[in-house]
Each structure stands twice: as C-alpha cells, then as structure tokens.
Amino acid sequence: MTTPLRALIIEDSQSDAELILLELRQGGFEPTYERVETAYEMTDALRRQTWDVILADYTLPKFSAPEALALLKKTGRDIPLLIISGSIGEETAVAAMKAGAHDYLMKDNLTRLPAAIQRELREAENRAERKSLEKQLLQAQKMESLGQLASGISHDFNNVLTGILGYSDLGLAKINLGHPLYPNFITIRKLAERAAGITRQLLAFARRQTIEAIDLNLNAIISDLLKLIATTLGEDIRIKFTPDAALKTVHADIAQIEQVLMNLCINARDAMPQGGALTIETKNIHLEKADCLALPNARPGSYVLLEVIDTGTGMEEKVREKIFEPFFTTKSPGKGTGLGLSLVYGIVRQHHGTIQVQSAPGKGTAFKVYFPSVEKPAIPKPSPPSLPPRGSGTILVVEDDPAVRNLIKLVLDNFGYAVLAADSVKEGLKIFQAHSNSITLILSDMVMPEASGMDLFRKIQELKQNVPFLFISGHFNHFEDPDFLLRNNFHLLEKPFSPSELAAKVDAILRKNEFNPSDRPDLN
Ligand SMILES: Nc1ncnc2c1ncn2[C@@H]1O[C@H](COP(=O)(O)OP(=O)(O)OP(=O)(O)O)[C@@H](O)[C@H]1O
Ligand SMILES: [Mg+2]
Structure with missing residues (x-):
C-alpha cells in the first residue's frame, strides 16, 4: 500500500529532486511535489496548499535552509522540515536542528529518508491531536465559567422579575382599557417579559433549567413543528425532512428540544436571505472513542443524531469558535441578542448530548446535535393543559x-x-x-x-x-x-x-x- 505525500522540495537541481522522489517511491510513498528555489516561491507554495513535509537543500544560490526555517516559523504552520544536503558539516547540522529542522540527511545516503518522514508524520499528527484537545479543554473551561456567571446573575434577577410581572398583572386587572395608565402597565409587562425571556435563556445556557424529560421519538417532535418552521422560514427556503424510520428513543424535554430546533432553523433562515434549502435529518449513530476526540464532552455510546443543514452564507473560523458564547452575535443591534446558540448549547449539555458545527464561508452550515439514545419505546406526545378553573382549599x-x-x-x-x-x-x-x-x-x-x-x-x-x-x-x-x-x-x-x-x-x-x-x- 502506498501513502500519498505532499512534499515541498526546496532544491535548485531538478535531478537531485528526482533522486529524492525516487527514494520516496521506493519507501512506499506516492509523492505529489513542487520544487521551489526562492523565498518568494516558497511563500507562494505555502499559501496555495497544505504540505505534509518540506525537504530543503542546505544552500541554494538565492535561498538557504535556515532562511526557509525562519520563513516557515513566521507563517505559524506546523510542517516538519528536513534538511537534505550534499555537504554539511557537523556544526552546521547542529545549528540547523536548533533552528527547528526536524532531521538532516546526506544526499549520497538517502535510505533512511522514508523512515524519517514516517516518524515526522506520526509526530505531527500527535502534536495536532494534543493541540486540539488542549483547545477543547480551554473552550470547555471558558464555557463553564461563563455559565457560573450567568446563573449567578439570573437568580437574583428572577426574584425581581416575578415581582414586576405579577404587580403589573394585578395593576392591569384593576383598570380598564380606557384608563390613562393602561398603556404604561402594558409596557412594563412587555419589558419585564423580555427580560424574563433573556434570563430564561441565560439559565438554560448555565444548565439550570429543570428538565421534564420523557422517552420520546425526535421524528414526532420534528413532524409536529414542520408547519411552524415552514411559516417562519418563508417561501424562498425549501425544507426537506429526512427522518430515520427506525430512529431510537431519546429521554428528553419536549419544549427544550423544540427550542433547539427552532433556534437552529431561525439561524439557518437568517443565513439564507436570498433563499436556499434547509435539510433536517435524523439517524441512529454509534460514537466510538476516536469519534469523541473531536466532539466536546462526548462519551462513546449510542446516540440519535439530529442534523440541521443550510445552504447559507457559512461562517469564518473566527466566528465559528465563538457562536456558543452568550451574547455573541454578528447581527446588527436589535436583530439578534446572541443567546440562541447559547441556549441550544445549554440544553444539549443538560441532555448529556453534544453539538458540532461544520461550516465554511459560501459553503453553508451543518449543525450536528447528538442525544444519547435509550433502549425503550417512546411515549406519545401529551396534549397541552387547559386553563385552570377556580379552586378551593x-x-x-x-x-x-x-x-x-x-x-x-x-x-x-x-x-x-x-x-x-x-x-x-x-x-x-x-x-x-x-x-x-x-x-x-x-x-x-x-x-x-x-x-x-x-x-x-x-x-x-x-x-x-x-x-x-x-x-x-x-x-x-x-x-x-x-x-x-x-x-x-x-x-x-x-x-x-x-x-x-x-x-x-x-x-x-x-x-x-x-x-x-x-x-x-x-x-x-
Ligand atoms: N446557520 C448559520 N449560518 C451562518 N452563521 C450562523 C448560523 N447559525 C449561527 N450563525 C452565527 O452565529 C451567531 C450566533 O448565533 P446565535 O443564534 O447564538 O445568536 P443570533 O442568531 O445572532 O441572535 P439570537 O439567536 O439571540 O436572536 C450568529 O450571529 C451568526 O453569526
Ligand atoms: Mg439565533
């Protein structure tokens, strides 16, 4: 079996480059390569594509390996650079290794080149994995402290709001529509309701909402909501629902699942101002240990996957990194509070699930939400309660x-x-x-x-x-x-x-x- 290898070769002699390529092929690689001779050409090659390895001659007429190392360092990219030279003294070799070269080999003895590259690729992969885990841990810690802050604020806020809401209701009950104070009471009530809404979302983000979970089938919840989603999204967006007919049961809170779905769909709508397509998909999925590495807070096991995919604007990485933080929004003031996805995040975590987003500018966005599945039949959706009658006691x-x-x-x-x-x-x-x-x-x-x-x-x-x-x-x-x-x-x-x-x-x-x-x- 051959391993594809993208090699950037810094070398002024084409025949020397051929020798390197020959060695790589004999060592089990299938190299695609580019040969460059100057700093300008190297910068250009780095910008155009990603490389697995850089193989550099030590001295060239207009360039050198130490210069190439310095240039690579500046780009911040982690690509192993190996020096392959015809003549290099021991001292120079040591200096080059100190400057960040990963190995050095002599042109007349390239037999250990494939093994050296294999080692470098393995190490680069380990470094990338470690970096991604560190990043995830940092992100998790940040979300945790934001959650604590949010829950602290909302607790006190709630007492105040219960009072404001209740007293404005009592005030309203005592006066009739024509009363001069009527619009004032209505405004107080509306503002307090908005504040209560924000507090509720913050509490949900902090995972401090109580859940009333039942064993349910996600397909049933989505089907019930499709009409509302279609009305919300408008005529220019085509909606497709692809349910897995054998979908497993999840233990979840209906109202909260509905909130997750609505928030994802509304965001998708906002990302498709000229129209487009929205796909909602469900399927059973088993997460292995290796899958969990890329998923925040995930544990191996059986899950139900809910996917919401749009063909909208997509996101830059800088935006994608921040979307779950409370009050992060790219929308203009008054259009978004930046709490939608924080709420989604909190709800998903509270259900012991995990969420992942794939997005690129111009390529649309896919949100993948995983809920742990249970081996139980689903309970049919209960009907909403009617208004309370007068009581006694x-x-x-x-x-x-x-x-x-x-x-x-x-x-x-x-x-x-x-x-x-x-x-x-x-x-x-x-x-x-x-x-x-x-x-x-x-x-x-x-x-x-x-x-x-x-x-x-x-x-x-x-x-x-x-x-x-x-x-x-x-x-x-x-x-x-x-x-x-x-x-x-x-x-x-x-x-x-x-x-x-x-x-x-x-x-x-x-x-x-x-x-x-x-x-x-x-x-x-
Ligand atoms: N489907 C999507 N496509 C492109 N960008 C998205 C998508 N979903 C979310 N975003 C980005 O993530 C940001 C945060 O989303 P979030 O739902 O948390 O807040 P919001 O939509 O801006 O405001 P709110 O939901 O509170 O009204 C958005 O402002 C947008 O930049
Ligand atoms: Mg939103």
Whole structure:
C-alpha cells in the first residue's frame, strides 16, 4: 500500500529532486511535489496548499535552509522540515536542528529518508491531536465559567422579575382599557417579559433549567413543528425532512428540544436571505472513542443524531469558535441578542448530548446535535393543559420576599383559595401546627435567609404529615432525581412565573391529591 505525500522540495537541481522522489517511491510513498528555489516561491507554495513535509537543500544560490526555517516559523504552520544536503558539516547540522529542522540527511545516503518522514508524520499528527484537545479543554473551561456567571446573575434577577410581572398583572386587572395608565402597565409587562425571556435563556445556557424529560421519538417532535418552521422560514427556503424510520428513543424535554430546533432553523433562515434549502435529518449513530476526540464532552455510546443543514452564507473560523458564547452575535443591534446558540448549547449539555458545527464561508452550515439514545419505546406526545378553573382549599405560603409573597397571596385569593402567609420557616411551621387539619398545600420559596424550604420540608416530614409541597425558585439544579419528587409529593415551579402558570400548577397538584386534610392526626 502506498501513502500519498505532499512534499515541498526546496532544491535548485531538478535531478537531485528526482533522486529524492525516487527514494520516496521506493519507501512506499506516492509523492505529489513542487520544487521551489526562492523565498518568494516558497511563500507562494505555502499559501496555495497544505504540505505534509518540506525537504530543503542546505544552500541554494538565492535561498538557504535556515532562511526557509525562519520563513516557515513566521507563517505559524506546523510542517516538519528536513534538511537534505550534499555537504554539511557537523556544526552546521547542529545549528540547523536548533533552528527547528526536524532531521538532516546526506544526499549520497538517502535510505533512511522514508523512515524519517514516517516518524515526522506520526509526530505531527500527535502534536495536532494534543493541540486540539488542549483547545477543547480551554473552550470547555471558558464555557463553564461563563455559565457560573450567568446563573449567578439570573437568580437574583428572577426574584425581581416575578415581582414586576405579577404587580403589573394585578395593576392591569384593576383598570380598564380606557384608563390613562393602561398603556404604561402594558409596557412594563412587555419589558419585564423580555427580560424574563433573556434570563430564561441565560439559565438554560448555565444548565439550570429543570428538565421534564420523557422517552420520546425526535421524528414526532420534528413532524409536529414542520408547519411552524415552514411559516417562519418563508417561501424562498425549501425544507426537506429526512427522518430515520427506525430512529431510537431519546429521554428528553419536549419544549427544550423544540427550542433547539427552532433556534437552529431561525439561524439557518437568517443565513439564507436570498433563499436556499434547509435539510433536517435524523439517524441512529454509534460514537466510538476516536469519534469523541473531536466532539466536546462526548462519551462513546449510542446516540440519535439530529442534523440541521443550510445552504447559507457559512461562517469564518473566527466566528465559528465563538457562536456558543452568550451574547455573541454578528447581527446588527436589535436583530439578534446572541443567546440562541447559547441556549441550544445549554440544553444539549443538560441532555448529556453534544453539538458540532461544520461550516465554511459560501459553503453553508451543518449543525450536528447528538442525544444519547435509550433502549425503550417512546411515549406519545401529551396534549397541552387547559386553563385552570377556580379552586378551593387552604394554602400555606412561605416566602421571605414581601413583594413575591403578597403577589402569590393575591393570585391564589383571586383563584378562590384561602391563603395563610408566613415570612420564614419558623413562622410557617407555627402556622402549620395551628392549622394542620385544613392546609391542603404548602407553597414555599426554596432559598430563604434563616432556614431553607428544604428545612421546612424535613420538619413537616418529621411530623409525619402527608401534605403536598410546591417549591418556587429561580433554579432547581440539585433536583435531577424525578423519583425523589414523585415519592415525596414534591413539586417545582420556576421563577419567574405568571399568575395563570401558578394557578395551573396549584390546581394540578391538588387535583392529584384529593384527600381530606382533617383525616390527618391532630397536632394540637
Ligand atoms: N446557520 C448559520 N449560518 C451562518 N452563521 C450562523 C448560523 N447559525 C449561527 N450563525 C452565527 O452565529 C451567531 C450566533 O448565533 P446565535 O443564534 O447564538 O445568536 P443570533 O442568531 O445572532 O441572535 P439570537 O439567536 O439571540 O436572536 C450568529 O450571529 C451568526 O453569526
Ligand atoms: Mg439565533
């Protein structure tokens, strides 16, 4: 078997070059080559194509091996350069090696040339692999610290936004359309919603969104979304969906998968302002150890691959390196926030998947998203919940932030519940003990200054009281065990939430828990 070899030969004699080529062919290589004699010709050859090896004579009439080495160093390229000379003293040879030559050989004894080249190619490959791993590690560390920063900011932000959203809703409920303050309240609400949207995306990037994962078939999710995608992309973009009919199941959150798909499709649309083609493809794929080297955070195993391919503008490497960073955008202000792909990145990582992008200017872009597959049948997509009806029962609300506490109280009042409110765990416990046979649900903040929602939960458990808990928090990253939640009648609602989201959640929990609190043992 022969190995193709692209050799750049720096040599003023064609017959000497032929001798080198002969040796290479005898040594099992199939060389393609170019012979250059000057710095200008070498620069030009380096610019035109990539080379596996440079073979340089030591002295030429208008050029020399040390000059060639210096020139190569300037380009920053890692191509092994070997010196092949008719006459070279030991001292010069040592100096050349010090300057970065990889080996030197005598023209009258070239027998070890093929072996030397093989060694150099192997080493160059190792160097490239190491460099790529280092780059990946650096990138992963950068994304990790950006994630921490994002999650810190969004936590505090969420409390503020829950208040702003809720109070503007309550304000709106109290006035009618003709009121002079009506447009002001609407604007507050809209701006707060936008801020909540950004916070949500940042939290998703930081992998702090709670996932409600089920066993699903990606093809079903994509088919359901195709109509929306077609409307979003417009008439000038042809859409093709090539599903794998035998696609394996993935354990994933429907809403989040939809977000991934929509973001990739919208980006593809923006990259094809004159129209083009969008292809969505799914297939089963097994990643081997070697495949994982090129994929960030990937482990060998079975995956479902979702590919979104466009025929758009493509990206320069400089852009490609940054696309997953929050707020990186090449779009003009007001057109993009640069959060779309950060969100995609966070969601994919949270699903223990990985993402890869192939793109070149003018050649279009392909995003490859890998989700781990599971050997289970898929559950059909559930239908969306209907609006919550008026409720009944008594709810204990424990929340230290007075704005959020009063808001929840008002909302629950409006929906017909009786509300008992406490500003701390201590106070909450006291109220619970006094009213244990009427309380149907405890709604508590997770993070409070003196004792946490978790402390309250444990104290109530010690009392052997069977009461459902609904926790509200900016993020729930430590609750990834769905069994624990189910076993303990433990529910989560992420801030910021709208009044109807809160009411729907409370209604769903109480519906599932139709029991009479007065059946509980009396605590007094
Ligand atoms: N399919 C694509 N083709 C070419 N460039 C792309 C593609 N997808 C993303 N990009 C580049 O990556 C950048 C970041 O994308 P990202 O989705 O994170 O933000 P955005 O689209 O600019 O703004 P946002 O999604 O928040 O509205 C884009 O501005 C664009 O330069
Ligand atoms: Mg985008």
